[in-house]
Amino acid sequence: MKPPPFDYHAPRDLGEALAVLAEAGEHGKxxxxxxxxxxxxNMRLAAPEHLVDINRVAGLDxxxxxxxxVRVGALARHTAVxxxxxxARRQPLLRTALRHVAHPVxxxxxxxxxxxxxxDPSAELPAVLTLxxxxVRLARHGGTRRDVPAESFFTGPLESALEPGELAVSAFFPALGPRTGTAFHEVARRHGDYAMAGAAALVTLDDDQRIAQARAAFVSAGPVPVLLDLTEVCESRPAASVDWPAVERAVRDRLDPDADIHATAEYRRHLSGVLAARALRAAASVAAGEGHDG
Structure with missing residues (x-):
């Protein structure tokens, strides 16, 4: 299959790229x-009239x-990050999640x-940014820039706050605080496929090794990444004494995923609960210095 006709642009610097995007407006990609x-x-699900290739723009990688x-530029490849x-030292969850993204090629x-x-709500990185x-930093011709928080950036399936004429020039992933650990777990039919369900978790412990904060962001659980605060369910206890089945139930009660050809909504809800509990326990272990981010 072949794409519909388009005009190809290969700007050499950021200013030129932004000028082309400004002129192309909603017709540019x-x-x-x-x-x-x-x-x-190629499947003609997207038909931009102008394709702006930024691969020759210096300074974006x-x-x-x-x-x-960690700030990641627009041209930084998955593998490089x-x-x-x-x-990885500043934000280990990036490396952990990236190992689940598609295939090496x-x-x-x-x-x-x-x-x-x-x-894509089925992708790993939107959930990581949300957690x-x-x-995401957006730039426009004329020097205007704005930083959009994850909670506002993802607006729907395959939809973001990026406006016509804007270029996403970088993304920022905050570092972890003290006594904080993260983990990522997902289930896919084959490694590298889009996940039927996935959970990224973050746990912070207090001075007595009790859970002071517990959050999880979910893959394939809604039209955008879904973030749940599960601190109250963990009841400020050490991880070993948390009622993990109750955590699973809390997740299932709060999620409303869609069904598709890969999984029913009920199965996806069940997987999300199981994966969230696993990821939270692993994150608590990392926070306590007893395990590795995974």
Whole structure:
């Protein structure tokens, strides 16, 4: 299959890219990794009149890890972020989740920011950004920039707060606080397939090793990543004494996933509960210094 006709643009710098996008407006699409966009175009589910290839724009492939977190540029490939030791030290959940993203050949080309902009609720990275309270930085011709928090960025299935003429130039994943651990678990028919269900978890312990905060963000559980605060269910107890079946029930009661050809809504709800409990227990173990992010 072939895409419909389009005008191809290959800007050399960010200013030129933003100028082209401003002129193209709602008829323009950005090409970075292209692992989602090109198949959609080939199937004629997307038909941009202008394709703006930003791969020649310098300075967009950075991975900056600092005390406050990790900023990932628009052209940073999945593999580059996954292999970054500095990024893993500041935000280990990034590496953990990226290992579940598609297959190595896809991760070699696909971009972290592109995955976020694609806004697929079945993808791992939107859930990670939501759990961590991260942001996406959007730029527009004329110098205007805005940082959009994850809770506002994902607006629907394959829909984001990105407006016509804007370019997502980076994403920021905040670092973890003290005595905090994360974990990610999912179930897919084959490794690398979209998950039938998945959960990213974050747990913070107090000075007595009791759970002070417990949150989970879910994959394939709704039209956008779903974030649940489960701190109250964990009852400020050490992980070993938490009523984990009650946590599973709380998750099932609060989620309303859709059914599709891969799983019924009830099965997806059941998986989400089981995965959330597993991920929270693993995150608590990491927070206590007893395990590894996974």
């Amino acid at each position: 950005v090409l970075a990794g292209g692992q989602s966009l090109i198949p959609l175009m 950075g991975i900056e890890a600092g005390p406050d977190g 996954e292999r970054s030791e500095a990024a 896809i991760r070699n080309r696909g971009t972290v920011v592109g995955s976020l902009v694609h806004a 961590l309270g991260g942001t």
